[in-house]
Amino acid sequence: MNYQTIQVRFQESICYLRFYRPEANNTINNTLIEECMYVLALCEESVTIVVLEGLPEVFCLGADFQGMYEKMANEHEHVQNPEPLYDLWLKLATGPYITISHVRGKANAGGIGFIAASDIVIADQTAQFSLSELLFGLLPACVLPFLVRRVGFQKANYLTLMTQPIRVEQALTWGLVDAYDAQSDTVLRKHLLRLRRLSKTGILRYKRFMDKLSDLRQYKSLALASNQEVFSDAQNLKGIFRYVETGQFPWMD
Structure with a gap:
């Protein structure tokens, strides 16, 4: 398949899925969501490990504000449905495969959602993690159920309120990252050598069991409603679009 927003390769039972929107800082749009879901559907039968990667300087920077701006400028509906994301x-958290986020460079907002939904997170020394939503009057509503499950309520709360990036060393201490090294490719290979020994059936049963211990579905309706509320706020949208046009954050005069 000729993908527009991702690059995909299969190596035996491993799928490598790379976010590839260099012109847009690997931000998330509808096409990226659809293409990722398509690939994960291909992984259902025989893939045992899915590795998510970004660019060397940026893993994923969250919502595509530029795309939202262009839709509004063309008088299209500008409030995106958060449910597909x-x-x-x-699917990453509960699907019948082990999911690994390999993070280099910046991960922000929705990029943290991919990381928090993954079973294992590996990073290099350049990785940094942030939730910038409150700077724009928004909420990381859909991210938080996954993030709270991974790092706990208070650390997720602190990351949300402070809005500033944390370095990989702190992310490791918090449990957001499982392993890091300057040579993260080597760390990834070591993990894959071990994980590829696991059977598809064993992984499936384990993921089903873990899903029942922490049911992320119970938070879905609340997360979607909160997301739609903040992205429907005219003042928030005004601040987002001024940022796209001028680079000024909403609090700047």
């Missing part, structure tokens, strides 16, 4: 993260 939440379902994509659910």
Whole structure:
């Protein structure tokens, strides 16, 4: 398939899925969500490990504000439905494969959603993690159920309120990252050598069991409603679009 927003390769039972929107800082749009879901559907039968990667300087920077701006400028509906993205993260968290986020460079907002939904997170020394939503009057509503499950309520709360990036060392201490090294490719290979020994059936049963211990579906309706509320706020949208046009954050005069 000729993908527009991702690059995909299969190596035996491993799928490597790379976010590839260099012109847009690997931000998330509808096409990226659809293409990722398509690939994960291909992985259902025989793939045992899915590795998510970004660019060397940026893993994923969250919502595509530029795309939202262009839709509004063309008088198209500008409020996106958050459900497909939440379902994509659910699939990463609960699907019959081990999911690994290999993070280099910046991960922000929705990029943290991919990381928090993954079973294992590996990073290099350049990785940094942030939730910038409150700077724009928004909420990381769909991210938080996954993030709270991974790092706990208070650390997710602090990351949300402070809005500033944390370095990989702190992310490791918090449990957002499982392993990091300057040579993260080597760390990834070591993990894959071990994980590829696991059977598809064993992984499936384990993921089903873990899904029942922490049911992310119970938070879905609340997360979607909160997301739609903040992205429907005219003042928030005004601040987002001024940022796209001028680079000024909403609090700047």
